Amino acid sequence: MNDPYVQSAEYMDLLIADAWGLFAPGLSEALRGLGGETGVTVDLGAGTGRGVAVICASLPDDSPVLAVEPSPALRAVLLARAHEDERLSSRVTVSSADALGVPLPDRVRALVAMNMIGHLSPGDRHELWRRIVPRLVRGGCVVVNLAPPTRPAGVPRSRMASRSVGDLTYEGWASAEAVGEQQIRWHLTYLTRSSEGSTVSEVAVDYDWWVMNEAELRDELAEHGLTTRQIGHPDASLYVATRLQN
Ligand SMILES: C[S@@+](CC[C@H](N)C(=O)[O-])C[C@H]1O[C@@H](n2cnc3c(N)ncnc32)[C@H](O)[C@@H]1O
Known part of the structure; x- marks a missing residue:
């Protein structure tokens, strides 16, 4: 896998x-x-x-x-x-x-x-x-x-979710583009921020998704x-x- x-x-x-x-x-x-x-x-x-x-x-x-x-x-x-x-x-x-x-x-x-x-x-x-x-x-x-979108369409970048644990805040951001007739490609960014808002760590992940x-x-x-x-x-x-x- x-x-x-x-x-x-x-x-x-x-x-x-x-x-x-x-x-x-x-x-x-x-x-x-x-x-x-x-x-x-x-x-x-x-x-x-x-x-x-x-x-x-x-x-x-x-x-x-x-x-x-x-x-x-x-x-x-x-x-x-x-x-x-x-x-x-x-x-x-x-x-x-x-x-x-x-x-x-x-x-x-x-x-x-x-x-x-x-x-x-x-x-x-x-x-x-x-x-x-x-x-x-x-x-x-x-x-x-x-999960939306239910047809191959672009999704503008937006924040999906955010949660704080202790002094740090964890965020997920997503955008997508259509790839072919039945798939989109998600571009996901996950951020860990300090209480002052600076980025402590960041990872980017892309994967394809059948819609x-x-x-x-x-x-x-x-x-x-x-x-x-x-x-x-x-x-x-x-x-x-x-x-x-x-
Ligand atoms: C977005 S997560 C959702 C997890 C959980 N169902 C939930 O709603 O909290 C998608 C899950 O599908 C699993 N997954 C991906 N490909 C799979 C496959 N071919 N067979 C079974 N699970 C798969 C991933 O490892 C991941 O755990």
């Missing part, structure tokens, strides 16, 4: 915290709406584990979670979060595999893919849905968000027998997909 998070890992948990305030209620609603069937909830690209914590809080205490995180630096934060809290350590298994390499459980209660689907090409997504759908238990679902809109997501999942609806706060652009026959 070419890990785009190797340099920015120290910033990720801090700077995604506010966004999770928006995502958590919708993800929780989707998971609480599942039927009573047992199965594993798979958090794909679990990052630092904020989604894992929401999953564990939303499902019964004995529901197992498979947190799939290929980036070693992010996985270190994920493992720290999982082992520190008994409600997580007893049920969260952390895998270092990636989306297509991970051996999937036979019975999947939910597949959660938050803030990560743009890392997968259309071909990889089809392969993922092809593998997941037959494993979904009755009432099981796929939960995915579509799609809601209609494309619906069509793609429908090809695999899933029906999709939006859930949670409209700004979260969060979708839950279930099997048509459920």
Whole structure:
């Protein structure tokens, strides 16, 4: 894996915290709406584990979670979060595999893919849905968000997030340009500033991201027998997909 998070890992948990305030209620609603069937909830690209914590809080205490995180630096934060809290350590298994390499459980209660689907090409997504759908238990679902932009377009540079810890403030800045018909290239800069505003450290990271809109997501999942609806706060652009026959 070419890990785009190797340099920015120290910033990720801090700077995604506010966004999770928006995502958590919708993800929780989707998971609480599942039927009573047992199965594993798979958090794909679990990052630092904020989604894992929401999953564990939303499902019964004995529901197992498979947190799939290929980036070693992010996985270190994920493992720290999982082992520190008994409600997580007893049920969260952390895998270092990636989306297509991970051996999937036979019975999947939910597949959660938050803030990560743009890392997968259309071909990889089809392969993922092809593998997941037959494993979904009755009432099981796929939960995915579509981060803007949802079409290949430029994004002017702006500050995405900022958090202070002690005397230092951590900031993430982003811009993007279209590359081809289905991708954008993110240009991300992460800064650590002193209380006087001077830059203590700075890293720049670029990576490509596959974009799609809601209609494309619906069509793609429908090809695999899933029906999709939006859930949670409209700004979260969060979708839950279930099997048509459920
Ligand atoms: C923006 S982070 C989001 C992390 C987490 N889901 C969250 O919302 O807090 C994207 C995550 O996707 C992971 N990722 C990238 N490519 C992946 C792949 N092919 N399979 C699984 N995860 C992948 C990254 O390592 C990273 O943890």
